[in-house]
Amino acid sequence: MSKIAVLGGGSWGTGFATVLADAGNDVVIWSHRQEQVDQINAGCNERYLPGHQLPDAISATADPREAVDGAWATVLAIPSQSLRDNLSRWGDVLDGQVVVSLMKGVELGTTKRMSEVISEAGGVPTDRIVVVSGPNLAREIVQRQPAATVVACADAAVADRFAAACATRYFRPYTSPDIVGAEVGGAVKNVIALAVGMAEGLGMGDNTKSSIITRGLAEITRLGVALGADARTFAGLAGVGDLIATCMSPLSRNHSFGVRLGQGMSVEDIQAEQQQTAEGVKSCASILALAQHHDVEVPITEQVNACVHEGKSPEEVVHDLLARARKPETD
Ligand SMILES: NC(=O)C1=CN([C@@H]2O[C@H](COP(=O)(O)OP(=O)(O)OC[C@H]3O[C@@H](n4cnc5c(N)ncnc54)[C@H](O)[C@@H]3O)[C@@H](O)[C@H]2O)C=CC1
Ligand SMILES: O=C(CO)COP(=O)(O)O
Numbered sequence: 001m002s003k004i005a006v007l008g009g010g011s012w013g014t015g016f017a018t019v020l021a022d023a024g025n026d027v028v029i030w031s032h033r034q035e036q037v038d039q040i041n042a043g044c045n046e047r048y049l050p051g052h053q054l055p056d057a058i059s060a061t062a063d064p065r066e067a068v069d070g071a072w073a074t075v076l077a078i079p080s081q082s083l084r085d086n087l088s089r090w091g092d093v094l095d096g097q098v099v100v101s102l103m104k105g106v107e108l109g110t111t112k113r114m115s116e117v118i119s120e121a122g123g124v125p126t127d128r129i130v131v132v133s134g135p136n137l138a139r140e141i142v143q144r145q146p147a148a149t150v151v152a153c154a155d156a157a158v159a160d161r162f163a164a165a166c167a168t169r170y171f172r173p174y175t176s177p178d179i180v181g182a183e184v185g186g187a188v189k190n191v192i193a194l195a196v197g198m199a200e201g202l203g204m205g206d207n208t209k210s211s212i213i214t215r216g217l218a219e220i221t222r223l224g225v226a227l228g229a230d231a232r233t234f235a236g237l238a239g240v241g242d243l244i245a246t247c248m249s250p251l252s253r254n255h256s257f258g259v260r261l262g263q264g265m266s267v268e269d270i271q272a273e274q275q276q277t278a279e280g281v282k283s284c285a286s287i288l289a290l291a292q293h294h295d296v297e298v299p300i301t302e303q304v305n306a307c308v309h310e311g312k313s314p315e316e317v318v319h320d321l322l323a324r325a326r327k328p329e330t331d
Contacts, residue, residue, distance in 0.1 A: 001026040001057065004165065005071040005097075007086070009036040009060060010277065011048040012102050013077030015138035020075075021055035022144075022168045029060040030067035037062050048276070052142045064090045073098040073130075073162060079277045080105025080114055080187075087121040094122050098158055100130040104186035105279040111290040113183040127155040130162050131179050133186040134237040135245030137252065141171065148172040150238040152182040174237065181233030184224035188287055189243040190280030191301050192216030193254035194261070196247040198307065198314040201262020212300065213247050218329075219298050223287070226294045253278040261307060262314045281308055299324060 009031030017027045040060035074097045103114045134149030151173045153159035163173040221234040246252045257278040284305040291298040306312040
């Protein structure tokens, strides 16, 4: 068995570790919380994936160096906004590794994508950075329900090697050279899911949700292409695929955060209750800044940001989106 490290012991870190173990790898998870380490070593990550019995090939440690020691690839599954800080604390543990990002966010302040932070703050060469992104709700994946994903890397041989390492009878990876597209698709769909959730929380139905999803895809594609992505990526698993899963599923933390906003709960109360990462809540601000910097219109992201960070009501958000000047659909 070859060894792969997973840094981050939450729902997707543990879920993806399950995929890797099922694919025949020896997996060591690092978590910053001893309690999670103990639970994983006892066979179940109770807080994040209650009831899911972990494969024997998974163990955990609170020491990042021990997790990575002897591994050829290290998977990062921590909240996006904590990445830079963790990279500086981990020191040189990622040297020589293929580094795989599962994270779907954009850094506040710098507006950098996760692969850019890994390269800049972790010193990892770009041809050894892999992004895995697709419709991959952790709870369904650990039930071994069939799903596909995108394994993106600038180096096709590295993408192939990692895709082979995470392929199972229920998890089908497709390779791609388009890291930018995979990351933009993954990060922006969270913001669109907040908007769809808000509409649902306000009592709106499937026409409304479908309209937001479709215009959200236009917004994702516009921003991605301006950043150098291949437009075809957004018609794929890391684009429309993940957008549909996240916007429609009650398992999505971003979607359910939005529903609660629509029902009138405050951001603070939802955060206190949910206690899991809903990346769109912070990334809507950095994605908006990124889009403004590139002169790209992102009206849904703009409205979500106004609701989450400036106190605008979900009713006003819907009203203002519909009150925008009419224009051709494909502009
Ligand atoms: N859960 C899912 O279904 C999927 C999640 N993702 C992405 O994976 C990334 C990780 O998300 P999840 O595992 O779902 O989040 P989570 O909220 O379930 O778990 C986060 C993990 O990070 C740890 N953590 C929190 N703050 C930290 C810090 N400052 N330093 C180090 N560790 C810290 C937590 O203890 C926990 O182990 C996110 O970017 C998310 O968008 C991507 C695909 C699917
Ligand atoms: O990215 C995801 C599914 O692909 C998970 O979405 P949430 O972070 O909203 O739960």
